[in-house]
Amino acid sequence: MKLWMKNTILAVLLVLIIAIPLMFMGDNEFGGSDDAASDAVTELQSDYEPWFESLWEPPSGEIESLLFCVQAALGAGIVGFALGRVSSKKNEENT
Secondary structure: OOHHHHHHHHHHHHHHHHHHHHHHHOOOOOOOHHHHHHHHHHHHOOOOOOOOOOOOOOOOHHHHHHHHHHHHHHHHHHHHHHHHHHHHHHHHHHO
């Protein structure tokens, strides 16, 4: 089987793995773990007060999401760079 055919099959499987569960979820909302934790704490102990406040609160949820995505992209870039350096050093030692 040719490489492009394998890649096409893998891409279609990936789309199906992502799309099928989302189609059966209906109108459910996807909340974050921070919201779930704060709701659980409030439910267990309604008079709880946080120990400290954030130093800076982003002006909107979109900016908060943008900053999270930038942080994730930077982390992925650093990990990818480190893995690339390690694998290239192994290749240089073997030649």
